[in-house]
Amino acid sequence: MIRLNAASSQKILDDLFKTRNTIKFIPDVLKNMDRQQARVFLDTYLRADGFEGCKITTTDIDILNGLQQIAVDAEYGFTVMTREPTIGKKMLYVLRLVDHQGTSIMEIKKVDYSGIIWCPNTDNETVVARRNGKVFITGNTPFFNITMDLEVPSTLKDHPVIIGGEYQSETYAEYQAEMNIINEAFAEVMMEGDATGRVFTFPIPTYNITKDFDWDNPNLDKLWVMTGKFGTPYFSNFVNSDMSPDDTRSMCCRLRLDNRELIKRGGGLFGAHPLTGSIGVATINLPRIGYVSKTEADFFGHLRKMLVLAKDSLMIKRKILEDFTEKNLYPYSKFYLREVKNAAGLYWNNHFSTFGIIGMNEACLNFIGKDIGTEEGQKFSVRVMDFIRDMIAETQEETGDLFNLEATPAEGTSYRLAMLDKEKFPEIICANENDCCNGEVPYYTNSSQLPVNYTDDIFEMLNLQDELQTKYTGGCIEKDNKVVTDKGAMKIEEIASHFKSLSPIKALSYNPKTGQSEWDLITDAVTINVAKHHKIKVVAERGIEITTSDWHPFFVMEKISFDNQCPVCAKPLKNVKAFAAHLRHSQTCREKYVRLARYEVVEKRADELRKGDYILQNSQNLLPEKSSLDSDSAYLIGFFIGDGSISEFKDNRGGNNLIRYKTRFFSESRPVLDKISDILNRLFGCQVKPIRNDKRSEKLLEVSTSKKAVSDFLFQYRFFAGKKAYTISIPSEVKRLLSKENFYGFLAGLIDSDGHVDKKRGTIEYYTVSEKLADDI
Numbered sequence: 001m002i003r004l005n006a007a008s009s010q011k012i013l014d015d016l017f018k019t020r021n022t023i024k025f026i027p028d029v030l031k032n033m034d035r036q037q038a039r040v041f042l043d044t045y046l047r048a049d050g051f052e053g054c055k056i057t058t059t060d061i062d063i064l065n066g067l068q069q070i071a072v073d074a075e076y077g078f079t080v081m082t083r084e085p086t087i088g089k090k091m092l093y094v095l096r097l098v099d100h101q102g103t104s105i106m107e108i109k110k111v112d113y114s115g116i117i118w119c120p121n122t123d124n125e126t127v128v129a130r131r132n133g134k135v136f137i138t139g140n141t142p143f144f145n146i147t148m149d150l151e152v153p154s155t156l157k158d159h160p161v162i163i164g165g166e167y168q169s170e171t172y173a174e175y176q177a178e179m180n181i182i183n184e185a186f187a188e189v190m191m192e193g194d195a196t197g198r199v200f201t202f203p204i205p206t207y208n209i210t211k212d213f214d215w216d217n218p219n220l221d222k223l224w225v226m227t228g229k230f231g232t233p234y235f236s237n238f239v240n241s242d243m244s245p246d247d248t249r250s251m252c253c254r255l256r257l258d259n260r261e262l263i264k265r266g267g268g269l270f271g272a273h274p275l276t277g278s279i280g281v282a283t284i285n286l287p288r289i290g291y292v293s294k295t296e297a298d299f300f301g302h303l304r305k306m307l308v309l310a311k312d313s314l315m316i317k318r319k320i321l322e323d324f325t326e327k328n329l330y331p332y333s334k335f336y337l338r339e340v341k342n343a344a345g346l347y348w349n350n351h352f353s354t355f356g357i358i359g360m361n362e363a364c365l366n367f368i369g370k371d372i373g374t375e376e377g378q379k380f381s382v383r384v385m386d387f388i389r390d391m392i393a394e395t396q397e398e399t400g401d402l403f404n405l406e407a408t409p410a411e412g413t414s415y416r417l418a419m420l421d422k423e424k425f426p427e428i429i430c431a432n433e434n435d436c437c438n439g440e441v442p443y444y445t446n447s448s449q450l451p452v453n454y455t456d457d458i459f460e461m462l463n464l465q466d467e468l469q470t471k472y473t474g475g476c477i478e479k480d481n482k483v484v485t486d487k488g489a490m491k492i493e494e495i496a497s498h499f500k501s502l503s504p505i506k507a508l509s510y511n512p513k514t515g516q517s518e519w520d521l522i523t524d525a526v527t528i529n530v531a532k533h534h535k536i537k538v539v540a541e542r543g544i545e546i547t548t549s550d551w552h553p554f555f556v557m558e559k560i561s562f563d564n565q566c567p568v569c570a571k572p573l574k575n576v577k578a579f580a581a582h583l584r585h586s587q588t589c590r591e592k593y594v595r596l597a598r599y600e601v602v603e604k605r606a607d608e609l610r611k612g613d614y615i616l617q618n619s620q621n622l623l624p625e626k627s628s629l630d631s632d633s634a635y636l637i638g639f640f641i642g643d644g645s646i647s648e649f650k651d652n653r654g655g656n657n658l659i660r661y662k663t664r665f666f667s668e669s670r671p672v673l674d675k676i677s678d679i680l681n682r683l684f685g686c687q688v689k690p691i692r693n694d695k696r697s698e699k700l701l702e703v704s705t706s707k708k709a710v711s712d713f714l715f716q717y718r719f720f721a722g723k724k725a726y727t728i729s730i731p732s733e734v735k736r737l738l739s740k741e742n743f744y745g746f747l748a749g750l751i752d753s754d755g756h757v758d759k760k761r762g763t764i765e766y767y768t769v770s771e772k773l774a775d776d777i
Contacts, residue, residue, distance in 0.1 A: 026066025031073070038074035042067075042097065054097045059090040067095055145204045145234075148183060150220065152176060180219045187222035190232055199230040206234040276350045280317050281406055282310035283356040285417050286384070287444055290367035291428045297715035299367060300387055301722070307355065307391045314353035315399060322348055355388060356406040358413060359444035365429045373450055381448055394727065406447075418442035482775060484508040486519060488735070489775035495522070508622070519622060536606040540615060554609060555616040557599040568592045629737040631745030632679045637717065637734055638749025639676060641773070643667055646711055646721040661711040661721055668699040672752045676703050684709045726769050730776035750777065 030041060045067075050056045058064050064080065071078045077098040082091055157173035186205070193199055207223070214220075226232055284306050293299035325334050325347045337347040344350075363384070364370055364377040371377050385405075392403045418430045422442050430442035482489045486506040495502065499522070509520035538546040538554075560567075562576050568589040573579045583590045601616055629637075643666045651658045665676045673690035680686040680703065690701045711721075718731040738746060751757060755766040768774055 025060075025062045026070065031066060031069050033070065033073055035073060035075055038070050039076075041070060042074055042076065046097075056095045056097075058093050058095070059085075061093070064093045064095060071095075071097060145206060147206045147208070147236075148186065148233075149179070150183060150207065150217075152179065184219065184222050187226045191222070191226045191229055193230070199232060204234055205232065206236055208236045276352070278352045278354040278404075278406070279321055279348055280314055281354040281356045282313055283358050283413055284310060284388075285359065285421070285444075286357055286363035287359040287366055287428060287430070288417075288421050288425070290363035290365070291421070291425055293367060295712075295715055297718065297720055299384075300718065301720050303384070303387060304391065304720075307388065307395075310355055311353075311395050311399070311403075314403075315401065318348060318351075318353060318401065322346055350402070352402040352404045354404055354406045355392065357388070357447055358417060359431070359446075360384065360448035361445040361450065362429055362431055372448065385448070414443045414446055415441060418444045485522075488732075517622060536609075538606065538609060538615075554604050554606060555601050556604050556609070557614040557616055558602050560598060560600050566593075567596060623743055624739045626741050627737040627739040629734075629739070629742050631742045632683060633713075634738070634742035634746035635749040635752075636676065636679050636683075637714075638746040638751075639665060639672075639753045640714060640719065640749075641728060641730065642750055642753025642755070642768075644714075644753075645724070646714060646719065648721045660706055660708075662704055662706045663710045663714065664702050664704040666700060666702050667753070668697075668701065669752070670701060673701050673703050675752075680705060680707075680710065684713070686710065727772060728768075728770050729772040735776070 033041065045056065046053065056067060058067070068078060068080070079096045079098070081094045081096070083094060085092055152172045152175070158171055160167040161170050161172055161175065162168070190200055190205070223233070284303070286303075289299055289302045289306065293302055321330075324330060325337070328334065334347060337350075340350050341347045360381050361372040361377075364372050364374075364380055368376055368380055372381055388405055392405060395401075395403050414431075419442060421428050422430065422436070430436055431445045432440055432443060436442040482491055483495060484507065485495070487502065495505070499505075503522075505522050506519040507522050509518060536547070540546075562579060564574070565572050566579065566582055566586075566589055569586070571582065573582055583593060599614075604613070640663075645664050645666075647662050647664070649660055649662060651660045665673065667673050667676075670690055677686075677688050677690060680688055684705075684707055686705045686707050688703050688705050690703050692698075692700070693702050693704070694700045717733045734746075750766060751764060754768060755764060757764050766774075766777060768777075
């Protein structure tokens, strides 16, 4: 016997168990031992408190579970048996350790099973499990996807092939016949299935469908037979996408990664395409958001919160993954990503963080009462997808990481989330609502797909899904020149990268024939590689800097010079002095000359520009004549963008605990707030006036109202209640309703909030920390 003194005992208790009370558990430090340490521990435990050399008894379930975990680390097999207590009332557990790794199978048989199976996912696709006291290793089938090119991709067709580690004179374009053989052989193998004739669930092949796809190609016959027999492949639809097959890599879960973003990161195509993927997918439960939201503002507010949580979780995972790779816990990935690390400083720099969605159809049913196949459901779904895409753009600019949006298949999640939601919200609508009422397990439709059995017309399905499916993409934002379009001020790279999904899109342009500004349809947007010595940098007033090619055209305003005749009546005149005398004596010529243009517009190449030239800027109002938004309401919105807020509060009068909203307008100018008060009182039936409500400021006044009509009016234009925001913009709903009639009211509201008019110079300035708002204005 070894007896420890009190001090030594207390040290062991404090260091190992963090307690001096009765010990009835295995401390965590013992659950993380290596194989040799775990074996030493168990062998010692057996000598001290075991019997028959391999059995340990305990009445405590926590100690039993801890010992089993250590047995797994020690690579021992084990069984657990129970014995009825002979003394006392506690069940006796007998843990028997065995030093062999395999267990022979005694019987295999088919059983009828209609419940749910659960699949825990780990990086190596396996888990150590236990059933009826027996431990075993189980896992998923290796889960991977391959993208099959049917023709040589443009990125490889001119590259020399490599045979025996050496470049050859032939290029990949000369091996189309071999590609056909490989594709046919793959289809034949997949059609055969496994040993019992069942479908190979993996690998999942993906084939790209483009506008010029040759549907009648006889080399594809076996592909169609395979598709008809098992439905095995995924097909990536590029017909109406903003990407081409060369731009993407298709992963599992219908995840498409935009390789153009990798090129922007400085990697080029070589070494970039295969070295990408997604570090993980955070799936947003849309049906629950639809169920708990009462207004569209509520819906997008909840959605924003979930996307922020998704972003945070993916950033944490990216940080941990990078740390684990540095510590050699992913040796293969570390080896193959070493060039990415050398170029960017991070192994996973070229990998995307992915937002996924589930149950768009059920979100529509719960929120607007109509499914995704209806016109209302389609329009709402597009707004949701656009909102997520905008959030992705913001997130990429904020974090510098690559983000994208995925069409989540949600094999297990579709059931799990629906079951959890049904437990908490019994009235929530699921995809199989009628069957669910009869005892079936509920589920949600994956991503933004149509509900199961919605239609047997594939062309109807494609038409309904076309606009939604092209929303699944990721795009990086880089600071560069912006173009004024009918969809807002947009970066030129964004237009070029997403031209197909943005089309039709118009840009503000100048027609040299008519001398008028006009909205002109953008017919194409391309990227041109310009050699360094061919670039021209133009620096103009008010901080304008434009870098472009030397041949790029500019429209320049040049003063019309006197050409020895009157520009009105064409009378010959000797010089400018004679022309001035002529105007004094001819009232008709004088009146018409005042209305004549003093400048003409001349087109120049960038390398023809000279210091002092005036670049033409727009000076015409191209807005429609009228809209449903009146001038006073437009003024209110303009002022609210600058100096307004909405706050949420609980009204517990009468014990109802109602959620209500207070709308506030702030200013140091009483006349301005008098105008705000007048509009609120006339249009919304308020009874408000300016008050001083801020002890920190003697000058600051406010107008506030809890009138529901006011907050509802602002909510319909996608303003939200919440904390002060620094990324505010002019909502698209407001932009669409601006007209010649209400624009100056809207502009006046903006100026009266955060603007300034310089009466001496005749200029207007507006101050904002939001780049997006500056672009919108």
